[in-house]
Amino acid sequence: MIGLRSRPGKSLVCRQAVALVTDYLEGALSQAQRRRFEAHLTGCRDCPEYLAQIRATIALTGGITPGDLTSQMRGEFIGLYRRWRADEEQRAAGQ
Amino acid sequence: MPEDPDSPLVDRLRAGDEHAFVELAEKYQRSMLSLARGHVPSTAVAEEVVQDAWIGVLRGIGRFEWRSSFRTWLFRIVVNRAISAGIRERRSVPVDDMEPVVDASRFDAGGTWRVPPEPWADQADDKVIAAKISARILTAIDDLPPRQGEVVTLRDVQGLSSEEVCAVLDISQANQRVLLHRGRSRLRQVVESEFGSVR
Numbered sequence: 001m002i003g004l005r006s007r008p009g010k011s012l013v014c015r016q017a018v019a020l021v022t023d024y025l026e027g028a029l030s031q032a033q034r035r036r037f038e039a040h041l042t043g044c045r046d047c048p049e050y051l052a053q054i055r056a057t058i059a060l061t062g063g064i065t066p067g068d069l070t071s072q073m074r075g076e077f078i079g080l081y082r083r084w085r086a087d088e089e090q091r092a093a094g095q
Numbered sequence: 096m097p098e099d100p101d102s103p104l105v106d107r108l109r110a111g112d113e114h115a116f117v118e119l120a121e122k123y124q125r126s127m128l129s130l131a132r133g134h135v136p137s138t139a140v141a142e143e144v145v146q147d148a149w150i151g152v153l154r155g156i157g158r159f160e161w162r163s164s165f166r167t168w169l170f171r172i173v174v175n176r177a178i179s180a181g182i183r184e185r186r187s188v189p190v191d192d193m194e195p196v197v198d199a200s201r202f203d204a205g206g207t208w209r210v211p212p213e214p215w216a217d218q219a220d221d222k223v224i225a226a227k228i229s230a231r232i233l234t235a236i237d238d239l240p241p242r243q244g245e246v247v248t249l250r251d252v253q254g255l256s257s258e259e260v261c262a263v264l265d266i267s268q269a270n271q272r273v274l275l276h277r278g279r280s281r282l283r284q285v286v287e288s289e290f291g292s293v294r
Contacts, residue, residue, distance in 0.1 A: 013206030022276035046208045052216035057283045061251040077120045081113045084153045
């Protein structure tokens with residue numbers, strides 16, 4: 001019976017589970033792979049925390065507001081816009 | 096695509112509102128730079144490419160037809176400008192580092208954690224900690240190998256779908272996942288060391 005339940009070579013070790021985390025989150029694992037991954041998580045003390053940390057990292061990265069233009073840069077963008085606008089008007093007038 | 100979150104800004108830009116242009120720059124400039132940086136050899140060239148892309152946006156916005164999201168269109172302009180700047184054409188993206196995503200010494204010979212991750216995931220939604228760590232993540236993204244940096248920027252900072260990322264970068268789903276995996280894993284290490292120093 002034990003031989004039937006434990007299938008040597010089929011269960012994942014932590015290092016393999018860590019390597020599959022993104023494929024797992026992306027839904028890119030086959031059903032069999034997914035089952036093995038989840039079975040490992042259920043039996044492992046540490047890998048659930050690793051997965052939670054990857055999820056937390058994604059959330060932290062998603063919480064970043066990239067906007068950090070200096071007032072000088074804002075001024076440069078206004079300048080860029082106005083130069084483009086002036087060019088456009090000139091072009092339209094020339095036609 | 097009526098649900099595009101940028102449609103109010105795009106409408107204002109089309110109506111000639113220069114502040115809408117600045118708001119778009121506020122939202123996308125840094126990510127555009129990361130993206131350009133993945134394609135060209137220096138920050139100076141990346142800045143030129145991005146400036147050029149903004150002019151392309153101004154010229155093209157009147158003809159933009161919402162066949163994709165605005166940001167996909169915008170990032171695609173950056174990639175096209177970078178490529179036509181003639182620097183480095185790359186349709187297939189090799190993985191640019193082969194180091195394991197978690198230091199090999201943290202596993203024993205059988206592949207089980209020898210130095211498991213110290214728990215911190217449940218503290219990550221603390222707003223004060225999150226704000227502090229977010230700033231650190233931004234610089235860490237700049238330090239990633241450029242291809243990983245561009246995928247993480249598009250996917251996790253800007254929130255594009257994997258399909259959108261593949262369309263912008265012209266890479267396969269499998270390739271995108273490898274780059275994302277390596278990039279996210281490195282960022283996790285950075286966050287881990289931040290938590291280590293907070294404790």
